[in-house]
Every structure is written in structure tokens, then in C-alpha cells.
Amino acid sequence: MSPYIHKVKYYECDPMGITHHSNYVRFMEEARVDFLDQLGYGFEKMEAEGVVSPVLNINVKYIKPSKFQDEISISVCLEKTSALKYTFHYVMKIGETTICTGESIHCFMENGRPVVAEKRFPGLAEALGKFSDGRIAGAEI
Amino acid sequence: MSPYIHKVKYYECDPMGITHHSNYVRFMEEARVDFLDQLGYGFEKMEAEGVVSPVLNINVKYIKPSKFQDEISISVCLEKTSALKYTFHYVMKIGETTICTGESIHCFMENGRPVVAEKRFPGLAEALGKFSDGRIAGAEI
Amino acid sequence: MSPYIHKVKYYECDPMGITHHSNYVRFMEEARVDFLDQLGYGFEKMEAEGVVSPVLNINVKYIKPSKFQDEISISVCLEKTSALKYTFHYVMKIGETTICTGESIHCFMENGRPVVAEKRFPGLAEALGKFSDGRIAGAEI
Amino acid sequence: MSPYIHKVKYYECDPMGITHHSNYVRFMEEARVDFLDQLGYGFEKMEAEGVVSPVLNINVKYIKPSKFQDEISISVCLEKTSALKYTFHYVMKIGETTICTGESIHCFMENGRPVVAEKRFPGLAEALGKFSDGRIAGAEI
Numbered sequence: 001m002s003p004y005i006h007k008v009k010y011y012e013c014d015p016m017g018i019t020h021h022s023n024y025v026r027f028m029e030e031a032r033v034d035f036l037d038q039l040g041y042g043f044e045k046m047e048a049e050g051v052v053s054p055v056l057n058i059n060v061k062y063i064k065p066s067k068f069q070d071e072i073s074i075s076v077c078l079e080k081t082s083a084l085k086y087t088f089h090y091v092m093k094i095g096e097t098t099i100c101t102g103e104s105i106h107c108f109m110e111n112g113r114p115v116v117a118e119k120r121f122p123g124l125a126e127a128l129g130k131f132s133d134g135r136i137a138g139a140e141i
Numbered sequence: 142m143s144p145y146i147h148k149v150k151y152y153e154c155d156p157m158g159i160t161h162h163s164n165y166v167r168f169m170e171e172a173r174v175d176f177l178d179q180l181g182y183g184f185e186k187m188e189a190e191g192v193v194s195p196v197l198n199i200n201v202k203y204i205k206p207s208k209f210q211d212e213i214s215i216s217v218c219l220e221k222t223s224a225l226k227y228t229f230h231y232v233m234k235i236g237e238t239t240i241c242t243g244e245s246i247h248c249f250m251e252n253g254r255p256v257v258a259e260k261r262f263p264g265l266a267e268a269l270g271k272f273s274d275g276r277i278a279g280a281e282i
Numbered sequence: 283m284s285p286y287i288h289k290v291k292y293y294e295c296d297p298m299g300i301t302h303h304s305n306y307v308r309f310m311e312e313a314r315v316d317f318l319d320q321l322g323y324g325f326e327k328m329e330a331e332g333v334v335s336p337v338l339n340i341n342v343k344y345i346k347p348s349k350f351q352d353e354i355s356i357s358v359c360l361e362k363t364s365a366l367k368y369t370f371h372y373v374m375k376i377g378e379t380t381i382c383t384g385e386s387i388h389c390f391m392e393n394g395r396p397v398v399a400e401k402r403f404p405g406l407a408e409a410l411g412k413f414s415d416g417r418i419a420g421a422e423i
Numbered sequence: 424m425s426p427y428i429h430k431v432k433y434y435e436c437d438p439m440g441i442t443h444h445s446n447y448v449r450f451m452e453e454a455r456v457d458f459l460d461q462l463g464y465g466f467e468k469m470e471a472e473g474v475v476s477p478v479l480n481i482n483v484k485y486i487k488p489s490k491f492q493d494e495i496s497i498s499v500c501l502e503k504t505s506a507l508k509y510t511f512h513y514v515m516k517i518g519e520t521t522i523c524t525g526e527s528i529h530c531f532m533e534n535g536r537p538v539v540a541e542k543r544f545p546g547l548a549e550a551l552g553k554f555s556d557g558r559i560a561g562a563e564i
Binding site for chain 1 (some may be wrong): 294298303304305306308311334336337338339341342343344
């Protein structure tokens with residue numbers, strides 16, 4: 001899986017000259033969309049199958065600011081955190097420096113009912129456990 | 142009709158410390174929604190009746206900047222500009238100073254077909270022609 | 283302290299017809315700005331005095347969705363959570379129903395150095411401890 | 424000059440399932456930034472030299488909607504439209520289909536005074552007149 005790159009836009013920066021903190025939640029969504037696309041389970045395919053994955057929680061830890069034109073590299077991994085809840089972990093870096101980490105907790109619903117995602121979507125099963133491999137060590141919030 | 146007030150948010154301002162120019166297009170929509178609500182033809186009522194009013198053109202003239210916490214007062218009026226096109230005009234002021242003017246051109250569609258809005262929506266008929274009364278003189282772009 | 287009201291804008295809603303989850307982080311900032319204004323320590327006054335309060339963490343729990351035109355009432359309170367860290371707690375309701383809770387953790391910096399905010403800003407000292415009064419019970423994430 | 428690509432984000436789409444019209448103004452800025460970067464006159468270099476180019480007018484014509492994940496290709500060209508005003512023209516396409524055209528009018532200010540940009544910035548002089556070459560024919564609004 002290759003990391004997702006977001007290049008900071010002028011309109012994403014605030015009067016302090018740095019990326020407004022709310023935008024990192026959007027970058028997390030962009031990286032999650034890309035991660036699921038790479039697995040073959042893009043939003044559109046899921047929506048076509050009647051599956052949605054509402055966001056239950058968002059947690060973000062801001063470490064260093066970013067600014068206009070910075071290229072933020074975002075690594076994503078996926079962990080099963082309870083019977084029906086899945087946590088995406090995000091590590092955002094500029095070069096080698098971690099500037100922000102985050103997590104988003106989701107469930108997966110099909111026709112209005114919660115589903116065990118890694119049974120329903122084999123690609124997600126493969127993606128699970130990638131958190132333990134150290135690839136995005138330091139993602140803990 | 143009372144003007145719509147938008148108080149500028151921190152996240153709407155850019156590194157120059159002023160409201161990012163793209164946001165005025167959003168303020169215009171807010172004011173249009175409020176204008177139609179005051180007329181009794183809110184977005185939700187229209188959507189419930191299967192009516193949509195796609196935006197065909199947006200034109201904005203930026204006169205003076207605004208900044209965080211500024212209260213922008215937005216006056217709206219409506220003009221019929223061709224057989225099926227309607228132009229909303231907007232004048233945005235801080236106190237007595239006009240900081241921005243704009244216009245948005247729309248048609249109205251019901252079940253996929255264009256409708257003559259002032260026949261379909263008597264409230265809009267009433268609203269038409271308000272541009273000529275001088276209330277928002279200076280709105281021309 | 284009166285709660286802050288945010289009326290959901292059309293452009294804040296996503297293809298599911300609900301407020302995009304990233305926007306709640308913006309609503310929290312709006313409510314925090316209003317809370318500090320009510321205390322007499324608005325962003326502008328603080329910035330004029332050379333004080334900034336960077337966001338260190340954001341945590342949001344999404345309970346129910348909101349949609350276009352909903353009026354979200356946001357209560358804020360402030361708690362000291364370590365020697366130099368302060369946590370704002372937020373409870374967002376539509377009518378009597380809690381739809382979202384959140385917290386943001388900040389420090390306060392003056393001329394580049396961390397300050398003990400409740401000594402520097404007497405109004406904040408007064409605001410501290412309001413979490414224990416039950417006013418926004420249920421805010422825990 | 425290669426066109427700028429913007430891939431539509433989920434949070435840029437509205438309850439109609441299409442890109443909210445305000446976002447095209449942001450895409451225009453992204454494409455303008457990229458165009459100036461390609462010419463060697465990026466925002467950052469200009470700001471470092473004390474040059475700003477405020478937006479005076481924005482005009483957008485919406486032709487067809489775009490939706491989540493669409494790749495919009497944006498061509499930009501530059502025209503001098505009066506002694507001190509410059510117009511950037513934008514043509515946005517998905518594949519071969521033009522979905523939106525726009526223009527933004529700017530002046531260039533150095534230390535608070537208007538400058539004749541193509542004298543001050545030789546790269547811009549080169550870029551002028553590209554509108555007449557038919558490369559982005561159909562850009563007229």
C-alpha cells in the first residue's frame with residue numbers, strides 16, 4: 001500500500017499561516033478513501049452494494065503545523081477494535097517528520113444492519129492486523 | 142425582507158488574515174436560502190415538491206476585504222433575466238460600506254423540466270422586480 | 283453562559299444528505315470562540331496581547347446525524363487537565379437530543395512560552411470547574 | 424504547460440451528490456497556483472518579494488455537474504484586460520467534455536502599489552496572449 005499524498009491548498013490555511021486543524025479530518029477521509037480503493041473496496045463500489053460505513057469517532061493529535069504547498073504523506077492501517085467496530089489509524093508526515101496522527105472508528109452497515117466487515121469484504125480481512133507490523137509505529141494517540 | 146447576517150468564522154479566513162474569496166459564494170447561497178425561506182419557498186419545501194434550482198452562473202465583484210468576526214449584512218433581490226432564467230443579486234455590507242456584490246443565475250426544474258418559476262411559485266412573482274426599487278442600488282457588477 | 287447556535291448550511295452537507303463529519307470540528311471552534319467572547323477573552327483580544335492557544339488534540343463522538351437547516355445548540359465548558367493543558371468539552375444538541383460530543387485540548391502560549399492560563403486570564407479561572415456542575419453532563423467521550 | 428488535475432473529494436459534494444458549486448472557485452485557485460508555479464512565479468516566491476495579487480472578480484459558468492472521484496482537468500491561460508488588470512481564464516473538463524469555465528480578474532500589488540505585472544515578472548509576459556492560440560477555446564463566459 002502506498003501512502004496518500006495531500007498537498008496543502010491556500011484556502012486550507014488560516015490567519016496563522018498554517019493548515020486549519022479541521023482540515024486534517026478531511027485529509028484522513030481522503031487517505032481512507034484511497035486506502036479502500038487500493039484494496040478494491042472503494043466508496044462507490046460499497047455504496048453500489050448498499051454498504052455504508054458511518055464515522056463513530058474521530059481522534060486527532062496535532063504535533064507540528066503544516067503550511068501552504070507542504071506535501072503531507074499519510075499512511076493508513078486498519079484494526080478491528082470490537083465485535084463490529086473498526087479503527088483506521090493515520091500517520092501524517094512531511095519528509096521524515098510526523099506532524100499529526102489520527103484515528104477514526106467506524107462500523108459497516110448493509111441495508112441498515114451492521115455487518116462483520118472482514119467476512120463481507122475479504123480485502124479488508126487482508127488489511128487487518130497491518131497495525132502490528134510496525135509500519136506505522138508511533139500512530140498511537 | 143430583512144438582510145441576512147453572516148459573521149465571519151476563523152476557518153473562513155486565509156493567511157492574509159482576510160475572508161477567503163471562495164467563501165463569498167457560500168455566503169450568497171446562505172442569503173438566497175434565507176430569502177426563499179422568508180418568501181415561504183425554502184429549499185426543503187421545493188425539494189419536497191420535486192423542484193430544484195441549479196446554479197448556472199456565479200459572478201462576484203470583490204470591493205473591500207472582510208476579516209474574522211466581521212458581521213456581513215447581505216441584501217438579496219430577484220430579477221427575471223430571460224424566459225426561464227432568474228438572477229439573484231446580492232449586496233454585502235459591513236456597516237454602511239459595500240464590500241462585495243454578486244449575482245447568481247438559476248433556472249427552476251420540476252421533474253426534470255424547466256418551469257416558469259413565477260407562475261409555479263406565486264411568492265417568487267411578488268419578489269420579482271424588487272431590484273428596480275433602489276433598495277439594493279449599486280448591485281450591478 | 284448561553285449555548286452557541288449553529289444552523290447547518292447546505293454546503294456543509296454531504297451526498298448522504300447529512301452534515302459532513304469534519305464540520306463538527308469547525309462548529310466546536312465557533313462555540314469556543316463564542317465562549318471566550320462571553321468571558322471577555324475573545325481571540326482578537328488574546329492575539330492583540332500576543333497570546334495564542336494552539337489545538338493539541340481533537341476528539342469527537344458522533345451519536346446522531348444532523349441535516350440542512352438543523353439548529354445545533356452547543357454548550358461548552360472548560361477543565362484544567364494537566365499543569366499546562368486545558369480541555370474544552372462540547373455537547374451538541376438538537377432540541378433535547380444529544381447528537382455529538384467533543385473535546386479539544388489546548389495550551390496557552392504568550393510570546394512563545396506556555397502560560398498558566400487561569401492566572402494570566404482571571405475570566406478563565408472563573409470558567410474552570412464548570413464541568414462538574416452537571417450543566418453539560420454526558421459530555422464524556 | 425500541463426493542465427492541473429483536481430480529483431473530487433467526498434466532502435466537496437453536496438446532498439444532490441454533485442460537487443458544490445462554491446468549490447469550483449477553489450479549483451480555479453489551485454489551477455492558478457499551479458500555473459504560476461510552472462512559470463516560476465509561485466505564490467510563495469511572490470509573497471517573499473512583497474507581491475500580492477488580490478482577486479477583483481470571479482465569474483463562473485456551470486455547464487455540467489461533476490461528482491465524487493471525478494478527475495477534472497483544468498487548463499489556464501492569462502490575458503491582459505486593462506492597464507493594470509489581468510484575467511486568468513479556466514476551462515475544466517472531464518475527459519473531452521467541458522463541464523465548467525471560469526475567469527478571475529486580478530491586479531498585482533508590490534509594497535501596496537499596483538505594478539505592471541508583465542514588466543515586473545518576465546515569465547508572465549511570456550504567458551500572456553496564450554488565450555488567442557485556441558488551446559482553451561471555448562473559455563468565454
